[in-house]
Amino acid sequence: MLDIQTIRQDPDRFRLAMRNKGYRDTGVLDRAVDLDSERKSIVTTVQSARERSNEVAREVGALFKAGRRDEAERAKEEAARLKDAIRVGEDRLREVEASLEAAMLDIPNVAHESVPVGASSEDNLMAFTNGVIPVFDFRPLPHWDLLERHGLVDFGRGAKVAGAGFPFYVGRGARLQRALIQFFLDMAVSAAGYTEVEPPIMVNADSARGTGQLPDKEDQMYEMTRDGLYAIPTAEVPVTNLHRDEIVAEADLPIRYCAYSPCFRREAGSYGKDVRGLNRLHQFDKVELVQFAHPDRSYEALESLREDAERLLQLLALPYRRLVLCTGDMGFAQSKTYDLEVWSAAQERWLEVSSVSNYEAFQARRMWIRYRPADGGRPEFVHTLNGSALALPRIVAALIENNQREDGSIDIPEALRPYTRFDRIA
RNA sequence: GGAGGGAUGCCGGAGUGGUUGAACGGGGCGGUCUCGAAAACCGUUGUACCCUUCGCGGGUACCGAGGGUUCGAAUCCCUCUCCCUCCGCCA
Missing domain, CATH: 1.10.287 (Helix Hairpins)
Structure with missing residues (x-):
């Protein structure tokens, strides 16, 4: 607002x-x-x-x-x-x-002056590329073939039990999920100093409205009508609402949280698009970073948050690129958004694994999250920011596609081995 | 799910119909005192909105939320939410 x-x-x-x-x-x-x-x-x-x-x-x-x-x-x-x-x-x-x-x-947030004006994803600004796109002397398999070959994910039974887009992760597949979650959280807490929280994964309508899911994106959320609750599409929703209707001390800013949560998205209107394998799911895991920043320093916070997410991609040795979304491609509530995309070797395309945004006071004004200036003046709205660090399924997709060998085995990145406790999947 | 008890300012805690935005205590802030600090003492201490000759100023609302009774409600009535205790159920 x-x-x-x-x-x-x-x-x-x-x-x-x-x-x-x-x-x-x-x-x-x-x-x-x-x-x-x-x-x-x-x-x-x-x-x-x-x-x-x-x-x-x-x-x-x-x-x-x-x-x-x-x-x-x-x-x-x-x-x-x-x-x-x-x-x-x-x-x-x-x-x-x-x-x-x-x-x-119904009035969308205003884009920051540094955001390129544009009509669609065509006009996004390619800001940075990192890592080397792997070259194979054999034909790399798409991740869904590799997952099946090693029995890492069971899509069929997931569809039986819940529906399409609700997979079971099995054996080392499940272990890999857990390893990534643990790794991401450890990095956020130990290396970057975020406070870990485990949020509710259902929220009420006030919370959904606070971050901008309502009324704008109602169709994308699973709703428990009997109890008036919504399954969260991202931990951003509960974690940003954590300080709703509060006045925090200026000295406490920036307040920084990380949270792992499963995320639920109906993906209405996107059927038949990118639905193979792990590209698009109704339920997936994600570690989210959330910051409450002083208005004068929120763009510094945006860069630091972005770096916190990028560092993970570097540690996982995944080739990635960074985009600045243009005005026409960014969301309703954001002032500035970076998308991070990893290279998927077999699909030969970039997959979005993180979206890092500054909302300025847009969400804070909806939620009445303010800070008390140190000089004792009137309370002012904080700026809120969040970003994925990171969304798991597409990381897994890129990771196993990029690290596959001709015999179908998959190398686990160094940084992850202490967590998986296995070096490769063969 | 059943029975009962609660919800007041930054915190604790008074207040059961008439200047009560709210006693008292604590905390915070400012000051006096001090070489400095502590103690003591004095003062001060919410939010939103409206009007304003923008200068000080004036006004309205807010005591969990919403409705009602009344000339007048933090105080009485109704509904809801949340918290606590006990019973039941249960990971």
């Missing part, structure tokens, strides 16, 4: 920002500005009625005490009239505020 005060001062700037993000219809901006001024005029009216009403109530009390019953009764009549006026005003105010809120929730 953006600040209506700021929008009112310069609507054109926000109109342009919306268009850059690919929204043709910017009418919601004008609606918000109109509703805001209507809201203010109603508030003014209602408040002065209440002020008078408070006066009258005191008068009535005094008159009764003084035994002047007739005058008191007359004053009560005025009180009744005021009460009606207040009620009418409040009803109207409630409607206007609800409409304003709805409008504000």
Whole structure:
């Protein structure tokens, strides 16, 4: 959510920002500005009625005490009239505020000035490439063939038990998952100093709204209607909401958490696209990094978070590239997003394994997460950031495709061996 | 699932219808004192929104959430949420 005060001062700037993000219809901006001024005029009216009403109530009390019953009764009549006026005003105010809120929730975040303006993924900025793309003197197998050959993942039984996109990881496949999770968490905690949390994997509607899943991406979440809960699509949701409705001390910033969680995504509308093997699942594992940063230092935090994620790819010796998403390809709530993509040797394409974003105050304003300035001034909104470090399935896909040998065996990267306790899968 | 007890400011904790944004204590901040510190003493200490000649200022709301009673509610009534205790069930 953006600040209506700021929008009112310069609507054109926000109109342009919306268009850059690919929204043709910017009418919601004008609606918000109109509703805001209507809201203010109603508030003014209602408040002065209440002020008078408070006066009258005191008068009535005094008159009764003084035994002047007739005058008191007359004053009560005025009180009744005021009460009606207040009620009418409040009803109207409630409607206007609800409409304003709805409008504000529909306005996307503004992209940072360093973000390239563009219409689609074609216009993303390729910022950095690292590592060497492996060359084979045999035809490398796609990961789904390798997984099957070694019995690492059972897609068929997963489909029977839950549905397509809910695999069983088996034996060394399961062990590899656990090793990666442990490795990622250890790096975040020991090397980078994040505080580890294990979050709820279901959240209520307030939390889903706080990070921007609602109302924008409702179709992508599994919903437990009976209990009003949503299965989390990422640990970002519960972990960012951890400080919802709180005021933290400035000295505590940046606050940094890492969390492992399974993630659940309906992937509605993406059937038939990239669905083979581990490319796209309904349930997958991920370690997420979340930061709450001082507004003046959130872009430093973004770079450090990005580096924390990239370091893992380097340690796993996976060739990867870094993109700066253009305005048209980035999400509704983000100000700036880096995507990290690893090379998949058999599929011969780049797979997104991490998305690192600064949301500035967009989420914080929805969640009322503020900090108290050290000088004791009024509370200000923090900036929130998050990034995957990392999403497992595509890491596993790239890892086994890139590290396969002609005999079908798979080498485990050095850094991971202390966790897997095996060097290769043969 | 059943029975009972709670929810007040940064914290503890008063307050059962009329200037109570809220006693008292603690903490924090500022000051006096001190070479410095402690102690003591004095002062101060929430958030949001509206109006403003933007300067100080004025106002409204908020005592878990929402509704109701009343001229007037932290205080009475209803609903909900959360927490605690006991019983049941259970990983």
